[in-house]
Amino acid sequence: MKIEKETVKYIAHLSRLDLTDEEIVEFTGQLDNILRYMDQLNELKTEGVEPTSHAIEIKTPLREDVVRNSLSQEESVSNAPERKGPFFKVPPVIETEE
Amino acid sequence: MREVLTMNIREIGTALKKGEFSALELTEFFLNRIEKYDGEIKSYLLVTRDLAKEMAKEADRRIRSGESGELLGIPIAVKDIICTKGIETTCASKILKGFIPPYDATVIKRLKREGYVLLGKVNMDEFAMGSSTENSAFQVTRNPWDKDRAPGGSSGGSAASVATGLCVASLGTDTGGSIRQPASFCGVFGLKPTYGAVSRFGLIAFASSLDQIGPLARCVTDLAILLKIIGGYDPSDSTSLPFSASDYTTFLGQDIKGLRIGIPKEYFTEGIDHEVKHGVEKVIGTLMKCGAEPVEISLPHTKYALATYYIICTAEASSNLARYDGVKYGLRMGGKDILDMYKKTRVNGFGKEVKRRILLGTYVLSSGYYEAYYRKASQVRTLIRRDFEEAFKLCEVIVTPTSPTTAFKLGEKIDDPLKMYLSDIFTIPANLAGLPAMSVPCGFDSQNLPIGIQLIGRPLDEGTIFKVAYVLEKETDLKKIPDEFSV
Numbered sequence: 001m002k003i004e005k006e007t008v009k010y011i012a013h014l015s016r017l018d019l020t021d022e023e024i025v026e027f028t029g030q031l032d033n034i035l036r037y038m039d040q041l042n043e044l045k046t047e048g049v050e051p052t053s054h055a056i057e058i059k060t061p062l063r064e065d066v067v068r069n070s071l072s073q074e075e076s077v078s079n080a081p082e083r084k085g086p087f088f089k090v091p092p093v094i095e096t097e098e
Numbered sequence: 099m100r101e102v103l104t105m106n107i108r109e110i111g112t113a114l115k116k117g118e119f120s121a122l123e124l125t126e127f128f129l130n131r132i133e134k135y136d137g138e139i140k141s142y143l144l145v146t147r148d149l150a151k152e153m154a155k156e157a158d159r160r161i162r163s164g165e166s167g168e169l170l171g172i173p174i175a176v177k178d179i180i181c182t183k184g185i186e187t188t189c190a191s192k193i194l195k196g197f198i199p200p201y202d203a204t205v206i207k208r209l210k211r212e213g214y215v216l217l218g219k220v221n222m223d224e225f226a227m228g229s230s231t232e233n234s235a236f237q238v239t240r241n242p243w244d245k246d247r248a249p250g251g252s253s254g255g256s257a258a259s260v261a262t263g264l265c266v267a268s269l270g271t272d273t274g275g276s277i278r279q280p281a282s283f284c285g286v287f288g289l290k291p292t293y294g295a296v297s298r299f300g301l302i303a304f305a306s307s308l309d310q311i312g313p314l315a316r317c318v319t320d321l322a323i324l325l326k327i328i329g330g331y332d333p334s335d336s337t338s339l340p341f342s343a344s345d346y347t348t349f350l351g352q353d354i355k356g357l358r359i360g361i362p363k364e365y366f367t368e369g370i371d372h373e374v375k376h377g378v379e380k381v382i383g384t385l386m387k388c389g390a391e392p393v394e395i396s397l398p399h400t401k402y403a404l405a406t407y408y409i410i411c412t413a414e415a416s417s418n419l420a421r422y423d424g425v426k427y428g429l430r431m432g433g434k435d436i437l438d439m440y441k442k443t444r445v446n447g448f449g450k451e452v453k454r455r456i457l458l459g460t461y462v463l464s465s466g467y468y469e470a471y472y473r474k475a476s477q478v479r480t481l482i483r484r485d486f487e488e489a490f491k492l493c494e495v496i497v498t499p500t501s502p503t504t505a506f507k508l509g510e511k512i513d514d515p516l517k518m519y520l521s522d523i524f525t526i527p528a529n530l531a532g533l534p535a536m537s538v539p540c541g542f543d544s545q546n547l548p549i550g551i552q553l554i555g556r557p558l559d560e561g562t563i564f565k566v567a568y569v570l571e572k573e574t575d576l577k578k579i580p581d582e583f584s585v
Contacts, residue, residue: 003461007461008457011457011460011461011464012457014460014464015416015444015453015456015457015460016420016423016437016440016441016444017441017444017445017448017453017456017457018438018441018442018444018445019445019453023453027453027454027457030454030515031454031457031458031461033515033516034408034458034515034516035458035461037404037405037516038405038408038409038471040401040402040405041402041405041406041409041474041475041478042474043402044399044402044478044481046474046477046478046481049477049480049481050477050480051473051476051477051479051480052476052477052479052480052483052530053307053476054293054307054337054532055293055307055479055483055529055530055531055532055533056292056293056294056337056339056532056557058294058337058339058340060336061333061336063333071200071201075200076200078198078200079196079197079198079200079426079427079428080425080426080427081424081425081427081428081429081430082430088425088426090425090436090439091433091434091435091436091438091439092435092436093435093436
């Protein structure tokens with residue numbers, strides 16, 4: 001196996017996906033198959049080859065730092081599944097003692 | 099009114115100006131067709147009926163007052179991955195159900211400026227991940243040439259709506275072939291422009307170094323008109339190229355005498371359907387008859403493109419899709435704390451293929467595997483790019499099949515991800531190298547399914563592609579809408 005069930009479980013945690021055991025098994029098999037296919041890249045010698053992260057080279061564009069209109073606070077939170085006034089509302093991040 | 103289905107945007111514009119019909123009548127004509135045919139094709143996720151009529155009335159007012167606008171009154175369908183202000187944009191995902199963008203994508207702003215009419219948002223594979231549109235969380239779109247078959251993907255709603263005559267043209271997106279492969283399966287034209295030629299601002303990101311927006315239509319002229327409008331520098335996209343889109347229609351009708359067309363031997367080997375191969379060879383014959391000179395070229399790293407692509411695109415996707423956390427928009431599931439909420443929201447909101455790609459992308463970027471996968475793939479990407487640089491020393495345009503087969507059956511590949519990925523094997527290299535490429539319908543196989551050929555050009559040389567595509571359009575003169583939907 002290229003990839004073990006335990007690794008997929010760990011990756012699912014990193015990916016913030018609450019997978020069932022059944023899904024872990026299914027994905028392990030499929031990922032193993034795909035990773036095997038990807039192994040063919042090892043046939044190629046790539047020492048000294050510069051990696052390409054963008055196909056067309058462009059410089060980081062710079063602009064003057066001027067004030068422009070942006071979304072209003074109301075527009076920014078308008079799609080929030082839960083909000084409190086102009087804020088996003090989330091479940092507790094830090095445990096509190098009563 | 100039916101004649102508008104075979105008219106290009108300029109011809110329709112002239113008819114509107116002359117008053118042969120109004121923009122409102124034109125929009126109603128398409129809305130009626132959607133009503134009549136889309137129940138079985140299911141290309142639209144959302145039909146913006148009232149808004150379309152309002153936009154058409156506004157176009158009529160602008161036409162009457164003599165205002166200019168290249169798309170005044172032209173009804174267009176937009177892939178549901180492009181943000182439209184005030185109109186639900188879902189990416190065909192449960193996780194974005196109900197999302198109402200507070201702004202327009204740059205391409206939408208540009209279409210609006212020219213007076214277009216939005217007919218609605220069309221179906222796709224969830225987050226543009228797929229090659230059949232079966233990964234939509236909401237509905238299965240059917241190929242109008244054979245309703246048991248897939249329209250291709252991920253822009254399957256765009257291609258099917260154009261091929262059924264349910265809009266004049268459509269905007270799609272292409273990360274590894276998502277405009278060209280469905281265009282090929284549905285027998286229409288589809289262009290993926292040079293990377294950076296069209297702004298990605300307001301395009302929901304899948305793989306940012308590969309994604310491009312482009313048009314699909316029933317004629318080359320419409321692609322040329324639309325590219326001029328949506329193309330060109332945009333300060334809101336940091337990967338936008340500093341250039342202005344020119345009038346690409348000037349390339350239409352230019353002769354191709356002496357033009358060198360590269361034929362890469364690696365694209366005609368294993369896995370290609372013999373009827374597709376034969377169709378492409380016929381096209382090469384047609385181009386030769388018109389004076390083009392075929393040149394055999396080699397793209398030696400072609401066989402590594404698919405593996406390279408699935409490492410790079412999943413890596414970028416795993417990072418881009420981290421933003422769906424149940425806080426800012428879309429779905430939220432309950433959880434005992436914030437981590438639990440993230441995990442429950444994401445596992446319920448994403449479909450299988452999206453989860454698979456997030457896992458794969460997280461894996462290839464994770465500590466210990468980054469060098470072996472992501473870095474390696476980025477290096478092979480350089481080799482693939484260099485193959486094209488060498489090839490373009492010998493020719494001006496490259497001709498290949500768009501996909502190894504014609505449209506496959508719905509359900510045929512859905513359980514085998516790798517098999518599904520292979521249907522993009524010929525389109526992926528152009529994304530990795532950032533090159534412009536178009537799928538052009540070139541005939542039908544023995545089952546009456548459209549065959550598409552792909553033209554790949556040098557960076558920002560869409561002009562040469564348009565020139566060759568127009569010659570083919572005139573020489574082949576194919577039907578673009580199946581008879582069943584032509585009435």
